[in-house]
Amino acid sequence: MLASRACSGGRFFYIENCIRFLSPKALPQREFWQAGAELVGEGGVEADGEVIALALECLERAGLAGAKVDLGSIPVFRKTVEQFKITNYEGLRRAVSTKSIGDLRGIATEERAMEVLAYMMEERGGPDLLAKLTEMGVRGLEEDMRYFEELFDVLKSYGYASNVRIDLSTLREMKYYNGIVFEIFLEGIGLPIGGGGRYDAMMKEFGLDVSAAGFAVSVDLLVKAAEGISYGRSPPLQIYYAEGYRERAIGLARRLRGKGMSCTVSRYRGEREGILVDRTIIDLRSGKVLEGQL
Amino acid sequence: MRGLILAVPNKGRLRGPTMELLERANIRPLDDDRIYLSNTTLEGVQLLSIRAADIPIYVYYGIADLGITGKDVVAESGLEVYELADTGFGDCNLVVAVKSDSKYWDPSVLPQGTKVATEFPNLTKQFFNDLGIQVEIITLRGAVEIAPILGLADCVVDLSSTGRTLERNGLRAIGTILRSTAKLICNKVAYKTRHEQIKMLENLLVRNK
Numbered sequence: 001m002l003a004s005r006a007c008s009g010g011r012f013f014y015i016e017n018c019i020r021f022l023s024p025k026a027l028p029q030r031e032f033w034q035a036g037a038e039l040v041g042e043g044g045v046e047a048d049g050e051v052i053a054l055a056l057e058c059l060e061r062a063g064l065a066g067a068k069v070d071l072g073s074i075p076v077f078r079k080t081v082e083q084f085k086i087t088n089y090e091g092l093r094r095a096v097s098t099k100s101i102g103d104l105r106g107i108a109t110e111e112r113a114m115e116v117l118a119y120m121m122e123e124r125g126g127p128d129l130l131a132k133l134t135e136m137g138v139r140g141l142e143e144d145m146r147y148f149e150e151l152f153d154v155l156k157s158y159g160y161a162s163n164v165r166i167d168l169s170t171l172r173e174m175k176y177y178n179g180i181v182f183e184i185f186l187e188g189i190g191l192p193i194g195g196g197g198r199y200d201a202m203m204k205e206f207g208l209d210v211s212a213a214g215f216a217v218s219v220d221l222l223v224k225a226a227e228g229i230s231y232g233r234s235p236p237l238q239i240y241y242a243e244g245y246r247e248r249a250i251g252l253a254r255r256l257r258g259k260g261m262s263c264t265v266s267r268y269r270g271e272r273e274g275i276l277v278d279r280t281i282i283d284l285r286s287g288k289v290l291e292g293q294l
Numbered sequence: 295m296r297g298l299i300l301a302v303p304n305k306g307r308l309r310g311p312t313m314e315l316l317e318r319a320n321i322r323p324l325d326d327d328r329i330y331l332s333n334t335t336l337e338g339v340q341l342l343s344i345r346a347a348d349i350p351i352y353v354y355y356g357i358a359d360l361g362i363t364g365k366d367v368v369a370e371s372g373l374e375v376y377e378l379a380d381t382g383f384g385d386c387n388l389v390v391a392v393k394s395d396s397k398y399w400d401p402s403v404l405p406q407g408t409k410v411a412t413e414f415p416n417l418t419k420q421f422f423n424d425l426g427i428q429v430e431i432i433t434l435r436g437a438v439e440i441a442p443i444l445g446l447a448d449c450v451v452d453l454s455s456t457g458r459t460l461e462r463n464g465l466r467a468i469g470t471i472l473r474s475t476a477k478l479i480c481n482k483v484a485y486k487t488r489h490e491q492i493k494m495l496e497n498l499l500v501r502n503k
Binding site for chain 2: 101
C-alpha cells in the first residue's frame, strides 16, 4: 500500500487491522489493530526526530503523556558484530535484546567482545554511551555519535529530549530496519506500546530508492493504557418529553447539539435523571425549572 | 505505585533452592504457601507462587515484574524477557535420549519421521528443523522417559541433571539441546520504568547467592 502511493514521498498514517503470522506462543491471535505513521522520501536526523516526536505527541494527545522511548542503532550493532567477526548474527541479536549474558558467552568468545556487548546491554543513557564504546575499542562510531547528538538536539526542539534514552540492546525483530530503531513504553503496561525505526532498505525491495522511517503503536495496548481516562467528556444529557411535547423536545435537543452538547431524546416514564420537557422544562433531579436557561 | 512482584516456582526442583536464595536475601513470605500472591518481610516486594513453566508468561505480560525460573522454560516459551542474572542453581541439560540398545549415536543420524516424546515441543521442533530432520512430536506433561520402552516414541527430549533417571529407564543421551540453570528474568518495560527498584532487588538476590 505504502509503496504504491509513496513514489515521490510524503507523510502517511493509518489505523488498520494487521494480519501477521505469529507462532502460537503467548499471543495466539493473528489479527490486531495498529496505528502508525510513515515519513517517506526524507532521510537523516531531522526526519527520525520528527517520527519519534510525532509518536510521543500522538500518545500525549490520547491522554498518555510521559511515554518513554528507548533508542537503538542497527549500524552500531552491525559495526560491533563485524569488528568482532561474530557469525551468529541472529543468535547474538536475541542474546543482546534479552540482555542474556549467559547466551552471549556461547556466541562471543573473545573477552573484549564480551565486555563491549555486555556494556551495550547494561547501560542506558545519552550519546556519551558511544564515546565509551569507542574508548573500549569499537571503531568507526564517530558518525553515529554525531548523529545521536544531533538527534537529541532535534528532539529538544520538539520538547521531548527528556523522554528519550539510548539503550543499544533495543533491536527490533523486523529485519528491514537499517538505521535507528526505537521502542515506546508506558509505566504500568507490561509490553512496549509501540516502536519503529528507519527502513530505507525495504523501500528498495519495492523498487523505490527513497528514504523512509515510521512508527506504529498497538491499538489494543493503547486502549488498555487509556482505561480510566475520562477525556473530559460527560455522558449525554437525557431529555424526556411528556405527552404532546415530543416536537419541542426534539427541537431543544437539536439546538443543544448545535452547541456541541450530546443528548438523547425519549418519552418520559418516571425517570429521575435528566430533564423533562413539559409545559415548562424541569431538571428531574433537583426539580428546578430550567425554562429559558437552555 | 504498586510494589514489585517476583514470581517463583510453587513446586518442583527449583522451589527449594529459590526459597533458600530468598531466605539468604532476608525475604520471607508473610502468608502460608497456599496463598499464590503473598506479601513479604521486604516492604514493597510480593511473591507470586506459580508453576515454573508459567513464570515467563507472567513476566512477559508484566503481571510479575521479575521471576526466577529455568532457562529451559524461558527458551521453550519463546517469549522475550530480560535475563538479568544466573542464580547458579538448577543446573541440568535438555538432552536427546534413545533406548540404550539403539544403534543411533547422535541426533543428526536419527531417521526422518522419528517419534519424539517431550515436554518441550517448541525447542524440540526447532532443534530437529535445524538438523533438517522432520520428526513427529508427542507432547507429554511428565514421565517422558517411559515413552520409548512402551513404544509410544522412538526417543525423548527431556531434562537430565545426572543421567540416572534416563539410565534407570533404559535410555542413553546422544546429544544436548540446551544447558539450563535458573535465571532471574525481568519484564522489559518494568526494567526501564522501575529500574532502581529492580536493580536493588537484583543486587539483594544475586549478591547473596
